[in-house]
Amino acid sequence: MRRIRIAERPDWRAGAERHGFRFHTIDGAPYWDERAYYAFALEQVERDLEAPTLELHEMAMDLVGEIVASDFLMHRLAIPERFRDWIARSWRDGSPHVYGRMDLAYDGRAPAKLYELNYDTPTALYEAAFFQWLWLEEQIERGALPRDADQFNLIQENIIETFATIAPRLPRPLYFSAVRDSEEDQGTIAYLADCAGQAGLATRRIAIEDIGLAIDGRYTDLDDVPIGALFKLYPIEFMFDDAFGQALPQSRLTLLEPPWKAVLSNKGILPLLWERHRGHPNLLPAFFDDRPDVPLPAGWVRKPLLSREGANIDVHAAAGEEWRSDGPYGDAPCIRQAFHSLPEFDGAYPLVGSWVIGDRASGIGMREDDSLITRDSARFMPHAII
Template identity: 75%
Template sequence: MRRIAIAERGDWKASAERLGFRFHTIDGAPYWDERAYYAFTLEQIERDIEAPTGELHEMAMDLVGEVVREEALLKRLAIPQAYWEWIARSWQESSPHLYGRMDFAYDGNGPAKLYELNYDTPTSLYEAAFFQWHWLEEQQQRGALPRDADQYNLIQESLVQAFGTIARRLPRPLYFSAVRDSQEDEGTIAYLADCAEQAGLATRKIAIEDIGISADGRYTDTDDNVIGALFKLYPLEFMFEEEFGSALPASKTVLIEPPWKAILSNKGILPLLWERHRDHPNLLPAFFEDKPADPLAAGWVRKPLFSREGANIELRTRAGETLHSDGPYTDSPLIRQAFHALPHFDGNYPLVGSWVVADRPCGLGVREDDSLITRDTSRFVPHVIL
């Protein structure tokens, strides 16, 4: 694994705008950053990223089946009791799911180490699935990259295929929803809706704030049409706490991601995986905060069960250096995970995001930051297989 400098395309911003990538710049700083790329060998991708992703995904799915049968584990994950039966039923009925992303620390040597699973509302999808592939093709056409360069990227075709399979079990149309005025979230659902349409689904879009509820407890759009199927780029744990949340179990709306994803989007999955697969080469020791933390005294990362995008992280390195990120997740139970530093390339710390679509590992995206904590503003840098 190498970080290689390359001249950015002079027209990349215009290309991004033309292709619907309008969140390429955040607060005046580049979010998409093509002044460099990360180069992997095919062996690194297949052995160190793709294979472990498939194995860890199977382990996580097995754990869901265990959690829905054990009230003590649902309590451990701080999932509200009112939703336990609904979550369990969605698992027992094999409610369809679409995608997820695992985040790894990896430097090209030794096993990749799992930081966390993003299995309910993962973003950085459009840039991983589409725009970095577009960058690769254009750089090859311009002679900046060799013709035989490749990319670990079957994400888009996997999404279209998955939507085609899911379509057999969905009421029509499939609504796509995100928070109003979030360019990144709106761009993500627009991309996913396009993939669904390629698979033959009729789609509609609605802001999460505009979803209503009928007198008989059905979710509705602004024209009072019942929403039979909803892809929501909005965390399940947020929905549990909001006014209409109590209507979820009886609403008959098919959610993507399904209710059982509330288990895999919870940081508590990390200590549960460690308990069951201690010393697995791709796992880091992890414990619930109320458990003795002595094994991690040499360095640790404290994470809220429900934190996202690097918020409310507290980190202590083995040398005693501490870092902290602010955020809204101040009342969540905590886990503590062993510290394992991201690799360092010329002042940049890359995090490898490995994508899973419908149980299939299918691609990766790299985010990098100037800090050991990867945040929502961390840059997306393309990758290449050489």
């Protein structure tokens, strides 16, 4: 694993605009960054990333049935009582799912370590599935990469295949929704809707703010047509807290991702995985932390159960260094996870986002930050198998 500097394609910004990648620059700072790429050996990808991703996914899936059958565990994950039966029912009914991303710390030598699962509303998808593949092809054509360079990237074809597989179980049309003013989220659902269309599904898009609620408890579009199936790029725990979301259990709505993903997108899954697979080479010791007001000893990281985009992370490194990030989750229940540093390459700290599509390990996307906490401002970097 190496970080290799490379010349940018002179026309990549125009290409990004042409392909609908309009969030390549955020608040004047680069989000897509192709001034360098991460190079892997094929063995590193297959042995250290692809195989552990599949194993970790299977371990997590094996836990879902146990969690949804236990009121104690659902309470441990801070899932509101009103929604527990609905979540459990979605698991028993085999409600279909499409995708998830797990975040891994990996330096090219030691086993990858699981930081967390992003299994409800994972982003950085379009850039991983499509735009970095386009980068690879064009850099090979320009002679900047070897002719036999490759990429761990079956994401798009597996998304299309997954939509085709689950299509018979979905009411038509399939609506795609996100916050109206989030350019990144709107770009992501536009990409996913295109993939669903390629799989033969009729699709529509609607802003999450425009979804209505009828007297009979069903959600509706702007024409008061009931929505039967909704792909929502909107956190399910936000819906739990909304007055509008109280109708979910009786709404007859098919959700993607399904309600049972609420137990996997919750960081409480990490101590449960550790309890059942203590010492696993790809897991970090993790425990529920019932006293977030108590300072951590060195060598631990405190994370709220439902924090996102690196918010409210409290790092106490083994050598005594400390880092903290702000955010809105300061009074939330937390877990404690053993400190394991991201590797450093040229002053940057890369995090591997490993994609699971359906139930298949399907590719990776690299994000790097200038600190050990990967925030929403982290840059996306392409990768190649050399």
